[in-house]
Amino acid sequence: MSEDPENVEKMEGDSAKPDRMFTLKKWNAVAMWSWDVECDTCAICRVQVMDACLRCQAESKRDFYGKQDCVVVWGECNHSFHYCCMSLWVKQNNRCPLCQQEWSIQRMGK
Amino acid sequence: MSTPARRRLMRDFKRLQEDPPTGVSGAPTDNNIMIWNAVIFGPHDTPFEDGTFKLTIEFTEEYPNKPPTVRFVSHMFHPNVYADGGICLDILQNRWSPTYDVSAILTSIQSLLSDPNPNSPANSMAAQLYKENRREYEKRVKACVEQSFID
Ligand SMILES: [Zn+2]
Ligand SMILES: [Zn+2]
Ligand SMILES: [Zn+2]
Numbered sequence: 001m002s003e004d005p006e007n008v009e010k011m012e013g014d015s016a017k018p019d020r021m022f023t024l025k026k027w028n029a030v031a032m033w034s035w036d037v038e039c040d041t042c043a044i045c046r047v048q049v050m051d052a053c054l055r056c057q058a059e060s061k062r063d064f065y066g067k068q069d070c071v072v073v074w075g076e077c078n079h080s081f082h083y084c085c086m087s088l089w090v091k092q093n094n095r096c097p098l099c100q101q102e103w104s105i106q107r108m109g110k
Numbered sequence: 111m112s113t114p115a116r117r118r119l120m121r122d123f124k125r126l127q128e129d130p131p132t133g134v135s136g137a138p139t140d141n142n143i144m145i146w147n148a149v150i151f152g153p154h155d156t157p158f159e160d161g162t163f164k165l166t167i168e169f170t171e172e173y174p175n176k177p178p179t180v181r182f183v184s185h186m187f188h189p190n191v192y193a194d195g196g197i198c199l200d201i202l203q204n205r206w207s208p209t210y211d212v213s214a215i216l217t218s219i220q221s222l223l224s225d226p227n228p229n230s231p232a233n234s235m236a237a238q239l240y241k242e243n244r245r246e247y248e249k250r251v252k253a254c255v256e257q258s259f260i261d
Binding site: 043044045046053054055057058085088089092097098 | 112113114117118121125174175176207208209211
């Protein structure tokens with residue numbers, strides 16, 4: 001299965017937000033998220049989950065949508081990865097690569 | 111061409127240089143980042159002590175979703191190393207996780223030298239000696255250590 005284009009669409013609604021990323025308020029929010037998930041680096045590609053994954057960087061999808069289409073996915077176990085990275089991995093093994101629990105998506109977003 | 115696998119390997123290499131694990135080293139070959147040469151130093155207090163064992167690691171474009179092929183170039187006498195240098199280690203086969211990197215692979219192989227698993231033998235002679243005749247096992251391993259200075 002390839003990436004679900006519907007999920008990509010949903011994210012575009014957020015496209016006005018990045019401007020505000022630079023305010024102090026927004027930084028607080030980012031810090032709290034990383035507590036939530038223990039680690040804010042995608043353990044698969046080793047890039048921060050808030051940045052585009054290595055695959056998207058390699059394909060340089062910066063053209064129109066910037067990094068908007070490379071979203072973060074959280075599992076029930078609270079581990080987070082890029083959706084791109086995780087969707088490739090679950091095709092061969094539907095377990096969280098960090099804790100080996102059965103992988104099920106808790107939420108997706110940025 | 112910079113593919114995701116190649117970019118990931120550049121990160122692996124950077125991490126290996128910035129935060130080198132003790133007793134292992136590795137680097138991509140000059141003209142191909144998909145093929146690495148590595149060295150594992152025999153762990154202290156094991157019969158492998160003082161040995162410098164060379165390996166090659168071959169990655170595919172599916173890395174890190176698929177594990178690389180790791181092979182000892184140096185001659186080994188170990189319950190979990192095949193005659194051709196191939197390694198029988200769960201994390202390089204069915205227990206692979208895409209969160210592993212070159213550092214993790216090399217340190218796992220290093221700990222396999224200290225703690226062989228004689229129940230899934232790749233070299234049945236080595237496994238048998240390890241279980242039943244530790245003195246002879248150590249003698250055969252020491253011969254590999256000596257050999258590793260020459261290769
Ligand atoms: Zn990632
Ligand atoms: Zn991506
Ligand atoms: Zn997990």
